[in-house]
Each structure stands twice: as structure tokens, then as C-alpha cells.
Amino acid sequence: MxxxxxxxxxxxxxxxxxxxxxxxxxxxxxxxxxxxxxxxxxxxxxxxxxxxxxxxxxxxxxxxxxxxxxxxxxxxxxxxxxxxxxxxxxxxxxxxxxxxxxxxxxxxxxxxxxxxxxxxxxxxxxxxxxxxxxxxxxxxxxxxxxxxxxxxxxxxxxxxxxxxxxxxxxxxxxxxxxxxxxxxxxxxxxxxxxxxxxxxxxxxxxxxxxxxxxxxxxxxxxxxxxxxxxxxxxxxxxxxxxxxxxxxxxxxxxxxxxxxxxxxxxxxxxxxxxxxxxxxxxxxxxxxxxxxxxxxxxxxxxxxxxxxxxxxxxxxxxxxxxxxxxxxxxxxxxxxxxxxxxxxxxxxxxxxxxxxxxxxxxxxSSQTESLASTGSDERVQEQIFTGNQWVISKVRDSRGGTTAFAAKGGHNEEPHNHNDLGHFIIHVDGQNILADLGLGLYTKQYFQPSYRYEMINAGSHGHSVPIIDGCRQGFGKSYRSEIVYSQISEDNVQIVMDLTKAYACLSLEGLTREFIWKRPINETPQLIITDKAIFTNRPESFQEVFISSVQPQETGSGRLQMNSVTLVYDPEQWELEIEHIFVDSQYKTGAPFYRIVLNRTQVEREIISEFRFEMSEMA
Structure with a gap:
């Protein structure tokens, strides 16, 4: 009405x-x-x-x-x-x-x-x-x-x-x-x-x-x-x-x-x-x-x-x-x-x-029992919100546990904006393991773009997105993503985002990020991320950043375990750095997070990066 x-x-x-x-x-x-x-x-x-x-x-x-x-x-x-x-x-x-x-x-x-x-x-x-x-x-x-x-x-x-x-x-x-x-x-x-x-x-x-x-x-x-x-x-x-x-x-x-x-x-x-x-x-x-x-x-x-x-x-x-x-x-x-x-x-x-x-x-309601959740018999609850470019998929196992994946696009002048196009979350066992740092401490400076995006909460360097030839994502509506392909099938959720316009990088000709969230029945889910970058000139550096709420442990060559999530990457292509950071917000002081930085060992005009996040069996 x-x-x-x-x-x-x-x-x-x-x-x-x-x-x-x-x-x-x-x-x-x-x-x-x-x-x-x-x-x-x-x-x-x-x-x-x-x-x-x-x-x-x-x-x-x-x-x-x-x-x-x-x-x-x-x-x-x-x-x-x-x-x-x-x-x-x-x-x-x-x-x-x-x-x-x-x-x-x-x-x-x-x-x-x-x-x-x-x-x-x-x-x-x-x-x-x-x-x-x-x-x-x-x-x-x-x-x-x-x-x-x-x-x-x-x-x-x-x-x-x-x-x-x-x-x-x-x-x-x-x-x-x-x-x-x-x-x-x-x-x-x-x-x-x-x-x-x-x-x-x-x-x-x-x-x-x-x-x-x-x-x-x-x-x-x-x-x-x-x-x-x-x-x-x-x-x-x-x-x-x-x-x-x-x-x-x-x-x-x-x-x-x-x-x-x-x-x-x-x-x-x-x-x-x-x-x-x-x-x-x-x-x-x-x-x-x-x-x-x-x-x-x-x-x-x-x-x-x-x-x-x-x-x-x-x-x-x-x-x-x-x-x-x-x-x-x-x-x-x-x-x-x-x-x-x-x-x-x-x-x-x-x-x-x-x-x-x-x-x-x-x-x-005055009836206490009516406040209990009705629950859901659905094994999968998911949606691709195409307008604001969010994707959320939640998978329930036979014991009622939930594993979830979420990612976002959009533009970088949204309400309460973060420069976070292509960023994602993985939730397992009650934890956002691949995580978002959340809101920062609300001060005058936090709401001024010249300061805000230097702060790790809101800047793209504090999100699970690439740093392209030293360039972070820019602030403004012109810095945007486009969903070029999306599909929900019986076993997978697939979404491809064009992130080229998210960066003011002169040498960047094209950048796409593909998410494939595999969630077949009776199998533990896994997420595969593939980034494809094309440059007009060979870049000096290329970094992939992932934000974790739990301390990563190297369990083998090219394997980083974060509780029940394991990141698998090609160790021949990447040099690993892990930064332990403490983040202040409006609700918490000094919350611990881990910034996983993978530096490309050899950079070319065309770079294809693939990362797999494997979920172990939930307890």
C-alpha cells in the first residue's frame, strides 16, 4: 500500500x-x-x-x-x-x-x-x-x-x-x-x-x-x-x-x-x-x-x-x-x-x-513456547540477491549443524560502506572463520573517507580481496562490481563477479572472481575461488588477502588450517605471510584476527589464481 x-x-x-x-x-x-x-x-x-x-x-x-x-x-x-x-x-x-x-x-x-x-x-x-x-x-x-x-x-x-x-x-x-x-x-x-x-x-x-x-x-x-x-x-x-x-x-x-x-x-x-x-x-x-x-x-x-x-x-x-x-x-x-x-x-x-x-x-506472545524457533526442514537455504549483489547459502547436515558461505559485490559508496567488493565469509561450527572485521570505532574520522578507508575495518586491505599491483579498491559509486554469471544447481552455487572497476589500477585490464560453492548431499561443502587478472603491462606485485578469526596453522605445503576450514593453495606460486591484528570496534576493543597475505612469486600480464577452502566433518 x-x-x-x-x-x-x-x-x-x-x-x-x-x-x-x-x-x-x-x-x-x-x-x-x-x-x-x-x-x-x-x-x-x-x-x-x-x-x-x-x-x-x-x-x-x-x-x-x-x-x-x-x-x-x-x-x-x-x-x-x-x-x-x-x-x-x-x-x-x-x-x-x-x-x-x-x-x-x-x-x-x-x-x-x-x-x-x-x-x-x-x-x-x-x-x-x-x-x-x-x-x-x-x-x-x-x-x-x-x-x-x-x-x-x-x-x-x-x-x-x-x-x-x-x-x-x-x-x-x-x-x-x-x-x-x-x-x-x-x-x-x-x-x-x-x-x-x-x-x-x-x-x-x-x-x-x-x-x-x-x-x-x-x-x-x-x-x-x-x-x-x-x-x-x-x-x-x-x-x-x-x-x-x-x-x-x-x-x-x-x-x-x-x-x-x-x-x-x-x-x-x-x-x-x-x-x-x-x-x-x-x-x-x-x-x-x-x-x-x-x-x-x-x-x-x-x-x-x-x-x-x-x-x-x-x-x-x-x-x-x-x-x-x-x-x-x-x-x-x-x-x-x-x-x-x-x-x-x-x-x-x-x-x-x-x-x-x-x-x-x-x-x-504471552505463550513462552511460541517463542521457540520453528526451525527448518530444508537442507539448504540460500539466495542470490542480485540487486545488492549478495549471495548467502546455508547447508544443514543430518545432525542439524550449519555450514554457510556468503559473498558480496555492489559498489563502494553503499550505506555504511566498506571497500569490500568480492569479499566473502565462511561459517562453520558457530564461527565466522573466514570473517568480516565488522564496524570500526565510530568517531568523526571514521565517517570521513580520507581517514575511513585507511582504517583496516573499512579499507579493502582488511577484507578477503586482492591487492592489485599495490592498488587497493577505491571509494565511490564508480568503483563497482558486476555479476556476469550466477547459477544455483542441485549441488553447487556458482557466481562470477567482474571486479575490474573496483580498482583504480592503470595497468589492470580485467579482473574476475569466480566462487563455486560445492554442497552435494551427504558430503562436506567446499569453496573454490578463482581469480583471473589481465594487465596491459606486467605488474610489479599481486597479493591475495584472506581474513580469519582463528589462528591459521600450516599443516603441510600449501595447506593452512583454521579450525574446521583448510585453505589449499599452490605453494610454488605464493609466498605466505600471516599478520596477527587487533581490531577496535564500536562493540569490542582489541578483537583478534589474522590477515593471511599470499604474495605471487611470479607475476605476468595474465594471472590465474585458484584457492580451495575445504570443510572438515562437523563434530
Whole structure:
């Protein structure tokens, strides 16, 4: 319905239902639902942590971030100091609102009044890392100016407005009326006037990543809660829906996003939250989740889930992702074929996020057994996502173990991009053995291409791709791959990528990488990679790089064993180097990886390289 919806349909639906009795976020208005999740043993630890946090906030109120903490990002690129202090300040909204929904205690009501008042006192709800998004040279040319840049709406300001609007809607009678009035004033000033009263597009409206989903959905949800006039609301929501259509265009026809499963959840969940509120506001006349493409998008993380909590984590994604079971169960109402993940992939509710945690608990079934995975009887689950050029193949053995292969192409200016065309992952026994380093440490420098692609997380030298005559892959949309052949047969998955345009190498005339993933029944899988490079002149060097999460052991000439995966290569053609590297990310510090570098001993104008990755029997 998202693509076919007209403004007239939207306006009519809002007007026709304006005076009808309605309830928004109906699950949260039921005292029985709150009693259920408060007494659910699965959430006992969460509620204990919430009460402890509330007691600490009452005993020791949190100060606002300092000005020098706010400007630290501009001075050094560090964003963690401010964001940590900001999270402490905002924690009271989430903690006291959830507790107040379950029990009418004066200290929780007072705590919530104070928490909301403190947030309304903030200079801006926009993170320092996102200040100045309108500026052409962002993030440069902002922090050294005599006056601050104009206000914008970013992820956190949109989510803050959404949270406050929902909290006021549900707890209005328990809040001080001045606090309620203040919330309405601040949302109008910081969100509605900034977004709707100025025709200049927001920086994120032109993107197709998670930003347009989170920002526009949050603004739209806030408007549904705050705006009574149906005609005015229709105009506001029409702009929001236009942005969401653009967001949907970032998914290929098979539902894949180049941002991977972690950012899939972040962006798509907010679209779902907004869609369900709009459905309630229009008494079911507008159901955006009935869109045909929703089914394919909703199924994407199922392909990315492997075993042991691991996922296919190309781009800026951690290698372990948990999913909101409330979100998945709500999507199952529209996509019955959707499978619930195993326990190891279940997201736990966290005290610091009202929007996600309440929906996780309130949208999840009250029947514990229904949260168990339905599993799959299929021996093979696989897909070639031709639009975004991902291939994922998972093979189950007779004992239920999973071996998986994934590879990617695309272009090198994707959302949360890494220069990684032709890169791949092999997953065996709960480990991504041939691995992706994942996201780096989020600083100002990490999001500036001149620094980002020198960092091993994002640069092609930190991925399992060749280095051609000393050249790494370049950054930009012009650096791209093409799928020249792909086939899924009974025993094999075969895909050939042309990687010539991934490199700005003057002597390179052509480069292809062929993957043959052999997975015959009753045999252990193996992967064969063949690279063919043609040069106009004989290159000075040619290197193949493979990234491993476990220490390689030489078990023979031309054989490197990495737990249950063995790399086989021709030792006459290659000299081996192994680098032990430690990688910092947003989630881990000093994670160990191994960079396997094979240097071609003899380079010619035409080089053909073949590598075989053999899987041993799974235990």
C-alpha cells in the first residue's frame, strides 16, 4: 500500500476517522498487558535492573552534559563521552515511564516529571556528531564558526520526540500539566517547525539507509500522537510517506539491504512502529505493512542468521545481532511464513529504550513456547540477491549443524560502506572463520573517507580481496562490481563477479572472481575461488588477502588450517605471510584476527589464481 497510496486516500482516511473513538498503541493501554510482562519470569532481570536504575536516579540525579563534552566531538572526533552522559540523562524517561505504567507510585511520577523537564532543558536533542547536517562540508566547517549551525532533525532528536509524545499520550493524567505543556512546546519548536515549516530537505531525506526510516517514522509517529487536525496531519504525514518510499527503494527486489541485519532492524523497526500507529489512527483503512515488498524485506534477516549468534556481517555490522521478538511476531501477522529466531538471537529488553523494549515485551506472545524457533526442514537455504549483489547459502547436515558461505559485490559508496567488493565469509561450527572485521570505532574520522578507508575495518586491505599491483579498491559509486554469471544447481552455487572497476589500477585490464560453492548431499561443502587478472603491462606485485578469526596453522605445503576450514593453495606460486591484528570496534576493543597475505612469486600480464577452502566433518 505504501507505493500505491495517494494523498487523497490518506486525507480521506484521516478525516473519516477523526471523530471516531480510537486508541493508539493499544497494547500499552491495557493494564492486563503490563501486569503480564511485569510478572513474566523471562523479564524479571529487566524489571530488577529498571527499579535499581530508578532508585539510583532518585538518590543521585544526573547532570546535563557539559558544554566541553558537547564540543569534544568537534575538537577531537570523540563522540562517546557526550553520548554516555546524555544516555544517563535520558535514562529517567525510559525507566520511570515503564515503572509508572505498572504501578502508581509518587516517586516514579516525580522522577518522570524531572526526567522529562531535564531533557526539555537541553540546548538541542541532536547529537554533536550530527550537528550541522545542512552544511555542504559536513562534518567540517562547523565547529570553528562564530555561531552554531541551524537546527536539524537527526536520529536521536526524532526518537526523543517519539518517546516523549508516546509517554505523554499514555501517562498524561499522571504527569504535571506544566510538563505536558512543555513537551508539546519543545516538540513543536525542535521537530515540527524545523521539519515542516522549512521546505529545505533534510540531509537524510535523499538517502536510502536507516536514517530516513528512523527519522521520518519518528516524526510521523510524533505527529499522530500530537496533531488532532486531520487535514494538517494529512499534509505532515504525506511528506513522511514520501521519504519512506525512498527508504524502501534502498532494498533490492528480493528484500536485501546493503547495510546488513543490524541496521535492517534499526531502520525497519521504526517503519513498523509508525505503520501500526497509522493503522490504528485510520481504524485499519491504511495498512502500510500490507505492502507486497514488506514480505521480502521481513525475511532478509533470516538469511543472515547463521548459528551461535553469528550473522552475515558485511559493512558496518557486528558479527552478532539479536532480533526484537516482538517486532518479528508483529511482522508474522502480515508474513505468516516468517520464522522466529532461536533463543540465541533473541534481543533482551534494555532499560534505556522505551520504544524498542516495550514493543519487544508487549508485542511478544504471552505463550513462552511460541517463542521457540520453528526451525527448518530444508537442507539448504540460500539466495542470490542480485540487486545488492549478495549471495548467502546455508547447508544443514543430518545432525542439524550449519555450514554457510556468503559473498558480496555492489559498489563502494553503499550505506555504511566498506571497500569490500568480492569479499566473502565462511561459517562453520558457530564461527565466522573466514570473517568480516565488522564496524570500526565510530568517531568523526571514521565517517570521513580520507581517514575511513585507511582504517583496516573499512579499507579493502582488511577484507578477503586482492591487492592489485599495490592498488587497493577505491571509494565511490564508480568503483563497482558486476555479476556476469550466477547459477544455483542441485549441488553447487556458482557466481562470477567482474571486479575490474573496483580498482583504480592503470595497468589492470580485467579482473574476475569466480566462487563455486560445492554442497552435494551427504558430503562436506567446499569453496573454490578463482581469480583471473589481465594487465596491459606486467605488474610489479599481486597479493591475495584472506581474513580469519582463528589462528591459521600450516599443516603441510600449501595447506593452512583454521579450525574446521583448510585453505589449499599452490605453494610454488605464493609466498605466505600471516599478520596477527587487533581490531577496535564500536562493540569490542582489541578483537583478534589474522590477515593471511599470499604474495605471487611470479607475476605476468595474465594471472590465474585458484584457492580451495575445504570443510572438515562437523563434530
Amino acid at each position: 505504501l507505493q500505491q497510496l495517494t494523498f487523497r486516500q490518506l486525507k480521506n482516511a484521516l478525516e473519516e476517522t477523526q471523530h471516531l473513538p480510537r486508541t493508539l498503541y493499544s497494547e500499552a493501554t491495557s493494564s492486563d498487558n503490563w501486569r503480564r510482562i511485569r510478572e513474566d519470569v523471562n523479564y524479571s532481570e529487566f524489571w530488577r535492573a529498571l527499579e535499581k536504575q530508578a532508585a539510583e536516579l532518585i538518590e543521585s540525579p544526573v547532570r546535563s552534559p557539559l558544554f566541553t563534552e558537547f564540543t569534544l566531538f568537534g575538537d577531537t572526533g570523540n563522540r562517546a563521552v557526550f553520548q554516555t552522559q546524555r544516555d544517563h540523562l535520558y535514562a529517567g524517561i525510559h525507566a520511570f515511564s515503564m515503572l509508572a505504567m505498572t504501578e502508581d507510585k509518587q516517586e516514579w511520577k516525580s522522577g518522570l516529571d524531572n526526567a522529562i523537564w531535564n531533557v526539555c532543558n537541553e540546548y538541542t536533542w541532536v547529537l554533536p556528531a550530527h550537528v550541522g547536517l545542512y552544511h555542504n562540508d559536513y562534518p567540517n566547517g562547523i565547529w570553528d564558526q562564530p555561531v552554531p549551525p541551524r537546527e536539524t532533525v537527526d536520529l536521536l532528536s526524532g526518537m526523543t520526540a517519539f518517546t516523549l509524545a508516546e509517554t505523554v499520550y499514555l501517562l498524561k493524567e499522571r504527569l504535571h500539566p506544566w510538563v505536558v505543556h512543555r513537551v508539546k512546546e519543545e516538540i513543536d519548536k525542535r521537530i515540527f517547525q524545523v521539519y515542516f515549516n522549512n521546505p529545505t530537505p533534510q540531509n537524510w531525506e535523499l538517502k536510502t539507509n536507516n536514517w530516513p526510516a528512523v527519522c521520518s517514522a519518528s516524526i510521523g509517529a510524533t505527529a499522530i500522537y500530537m496533531i488532532e487536525d486531520s487535514e494538517k496531519l494529512a499534509g505532515m504525514l504525506w511528506r513522511v510517506i514520501g521519504v519512506l518510499r525512498n527508504y524502501f527503494s534502498g532494498f533490492d527486489e528480493q528484500g536485501a539491504t546493503p547495510e546488513g541485519p543490524a541496521y535492517w532492524q534499526f531502520g525497519f523497526s521504526y517503519f513498523v512502529y509508525f505503520a501500526e500507529l497509522l493503522k490504528e489512527r485510520t481504524h485499519g483503512q491504511i495498512s502500510l505493512l500490507s505492502e507486497e515488498k514488506v514480505e521480502r524485506i521481513a525475511q532478509f534477516p533470516q538469511f543472515c542468521m547463521l548459528t551461535g549468534g553469528k550473522v552475515v556481517n558485511f559493512s558496518d555490522s557486528p558479527d552478532e545481532v539479536t532480533l526484537n521478538t516482538g517486532l518479528i511476531q508483529r511482522l508474522k501477522q502480515y508474513v505468516p511464513s516468517l520464522q522466529l529466531p532461536n533463543e540465541e538471537y533473541h534481543l533482551k529488553p534494555v532499560p534505556g529504550n522505551w520504544l524498542d523494549s516495550t514493543r519487544l515485551m508487549l508485542w511478544s
